[in-house]
Amino acid sequence: MSYQIDFEPVGRRVQVTDSVSILQAARDGGVGLAAVCGGVGTCGRCRVQVLSGQVSPPTPAELDLLDADDLAAGYRLACQTEVRSDLKVHVPPASLTAPQRLQVEGRELPVAPAPPVNAHAVRLSAPSRMDIRSDEARLRAALPAPDLPVDVAVLRQMPGVLRANDWAATLGLREGDGVVSIHPPDTALLGLAVDLGTTKIAGYLVELASGQTLATAGVMNPQIAYGEDVMARIGYAMESPAQAAELQRVAVQALSDLARDLCAQVERAPEDVVEAVVVGNTAMHHLFVGLPVRQLGLAPYLPAVSEALDVKARDVGLEIAPGGYVHLLPNIAGFVGADHVAMLLATGIYDADHVVLGLDIGTNTEVALRAGERLITCSTASGPAFEGAHIRDGMRAAAGAIERVQLIGDRVEYQTIGSVPPVGLCGSGILDAIAALRLAGVLDSRGALVSHPRVRRGENGPEFVIVEAAETGHGRDLVLTRRDVGEIQLAKGAMRAGMNILLKEAGLSEDDVDEIVIAGAFGTYIDVRSAVAIGMFPPLPERRFHQVGNAAGMGARMALVSTEQRALAARIARRAEYVELTNVPSFMEEFARAMVLP
């Protein structure tokens, strides 16, 4: 027999010739399914949802690891389930290996395009000795209104474009701003959406009229060279205007390079990009626009600018169509920025009719609580530990990073990105490791390592050997130290304290939370069970958690193609309440309590 299996949302179709497991089919088709246990039904990481078709009945292992609701909804472990017909299989993001999760970020937007810039085709009469009107007069006669503003960059390009294309052209018309770009006839106008993170930058090239994402790419934020976190960069910028300008320049250059690379992927030119939306935290927003950050770095941590901002690309130096605009979503507060607004927009949290906690986990973690009619936000300094920084053997999610860890007796099972020998631990691996050690009693509730065959005294105190030198890619032991555990305790403690203070502000308790939405790359990779096990999240049923990937990037794309979504984002920012945690008397107490490992 031959069956055909469609994996969604990766969009892979695989032919199998016999009753193989879904895991085998996925491997055959290059779909990177997580399987820490190697496919023996013990880790439970290869969860998939069978949407249609016939499969083998659940095995005892599945009955053990999946609950009745899961099974009823078609959830199965891919390693335990045999193909019995053509299938349609949905792979949740958490079941994919990290690199593949990046690839499958939604290409379709959940909004109908209503872009701020629309194409307007013109065909003009050629000049002659008897018709010596200016190029501008000719062009204006073909505009929807003859007195529309025409950007000076368009005026500069106009004579060349018109003469090279037999007096025909495509114009970019922006609502309220007139003609912002001029192109050869039949040019499809492009947009650029950017999530400008403290550590990473994600870029999306979008066709404005259709809303289709044509290309995506991620790069590191080159400002890292000037300071790892937001406060360090604010400090650097405060030292001199030249240093602030340098931070601005390198970020913009990274975005210009990103735009050029994205365009090259689909054989287009950056001049065809007529609009950009950039979201980032308030400090990234200010540094990108060239706004002063001194007042952001000193109490009471004021943004210079809070409203949405339209600024000409050339006024920040971004190399797209020279008359195009960059739209920046509004900031809520000094440490709750436009990226959080974008996340609230993309996830729909802002008008949920149930109680939702929204988390955008990063170097700073923003927390939002939707409860009744209220939308309350705060920011917590979670630090870069989740991204592998400040961790002895930490690394970012790249080939060779351990992304999944299990402890079975004294044996450590792990899975690396790219299935190559391990060289370090990325954030989700660190979380798994701490959870596993805590569950096994190797860590006590304060985070101290207790006696265990794999625990030894290292240079800087106790450490747990995760992988011995012989097995690693670089020939050194991979360890988790007491200090590493402490870093994660600080990070998760700050986050959890923020959640609890927002709940208290709304008169609610953790049990009242109907849904926890986890956004951000790191949040997408983690095993929610591990996060609950270490007390990062409250102990709620697994199905109340939703990992939504880079929601800020999604929100940026929605705002890129829809002026309605921009208006909505402005309303979200205006409605959002902000709680400054340092003003909350009980914060330190909550923080101390939240650092405990349950």
Place this chain on the structure above:
Amino acid sequence: MSYQIDFEPVGRRVQVTDSVSILQAARDGGVGLAAVCGGVGTCGRCRVQVLSGQVSPPTPAELDLLDADDLAAGYRLACQTEVRSDLKVHVPPASLTAPQRLQVEGRELPVAPAPPVNAHAVRLSAPSRMDIRSDEARLRAALPAPDLPVDVAVLRQMPGVLRANDWAATLGLREGDGVVSIHPPDTALLGLAVDLGTTKIAGYLVELASGQTLATAGVMNPQIAYGEDVMARIGYAMESPAQAAELQRVAVQALSDLARDLCAQVERAPEDVVEAVVVGNTAMHHLFVGLPVRQLGLAPYLPAVSEALDVKARDVGLEIAPGGYVHLLPNIAGFVGADHVAMLLATGIYDADHVVLGLDIGTNTEVALRAGERLITCSTASGPAFEGAHIRDGMRAAAGAIERVQLIGDRVEYQTIGSVPPVGLCGSGILDAIAALRLAGVLDSRGALVSHPRVRRGENGPEFVIVEAAETGHGRDLVLTRRDVGEIQLAKGAMRAGMNILLKEAGLSEDDVDEIVIAGAFGTYIDVRSAVAIGMFPPLPERRFHQVGNAAGMGARMALVSTEQRALAARIARRAEYVELTNVPSFMEEFARAMVLP
């Protein structure tokens, strides 16, 4: 006896102790009156108008040189007229020596200020732990409308200005464009008006609210290094985008330097200049804005842009308030530009109810004819000869330039700028010389030099010795050559042909012209009688001619301080008809006829 004499418009008050001549009083007070004959009543150049007070009766010399209408209107020769009481005396521009004429250009504008940018004072509440609104939110609450656009440059400066001034500031609010500048409290906003000529640049620093001109200055156009006339510069720009950019850069740099120097004169900063108006011919306009000029250099000589244009100062690189705008008046045609529109605006020619010819004499001379309801324009390539270029001993109007010439028998009488030994001839001196030689029969009607004691054979043909080496400042003979005469014949012939073709277009003859308005620095300096004598102007009564100085600069200032004047300028440009002389079949014939010396 002691009398007090007020000289207008120079604004000098002089005390004299006896019945001296007005000329002597002027000399005592440092008022530079022209007097070629040295004050013996033969040259007639020291004409003044006695507005009030008692003076001696007219002498025979005055009865000879002034007509009855002149005398009735109070016109007298300053050298012939004795002071008999306190006097008020008006000195016409043509009676002043050149440097002083520049100084007295009207400081009062003939329009009430209604500037595009107005000052708006704000005083904000300071932030606190309990009021953590952004700087922007604070500012918006103090705006006339909270959703006014605020320029990104203002947002960048805002946190610093507000904190340095106890949360008070002056904002520049521009009609339709929102907040374009931010300053310390009680800053009076300034404007810059510029007449960007092919050869010279004239700048005016104006207080926007009052319309007062605070400072004026003139500099050479540094683009001269890249080509003397418009066509040469277009050619240079066409060779490569880098060369076009270079022309743009040097012109803008000259304007930035001019703005800085003007501000320094009155101890202000260029950042206080929130608006600029720049007028120039179409090529200067395009090169300044960075618009392509290729289509200007090739038939049918099309402007890229014809409408009035508002462009951010930073988008052309002009160093004034970074959010401020440069307004450029509209262009009429490829060779009738915004400077001519400014001249038509300042002189009121556009809606005169009599027949007026308006001339803006320069390297290119624009001609306008107002007749009935029509306003017809053309452009003639008069070349740089009037500015002393292409003339053997020509020079621009500077110290040592001969600006007045008379031939009395075989003797040449002359006057130099600064009353120093002569080193060359400026335009008005050249015109006087040719007129004097023609009247004396030393030149024939074709411009050939006939036999005369001062005519000799020079290196390049016949030449007339104006000043012998011993008398000059550099020890060389100063001569006027046959070629020099030819250059002037070409220049004045082109101009006169343009006038005649416009008159023909309107069905009029020269006698129908009620008024000839002569604008431009050169036009202000010349002796109209000499210009008529060589056939540059039609032989109309002297009082039909009006020399109005730099009317383009005046028009630029009027547009700078009044949006109504801008609207008027736009209407003038739209109404103006344009005649392309190269399309007129009779042009060459008219040109040939107009080259003759009558």
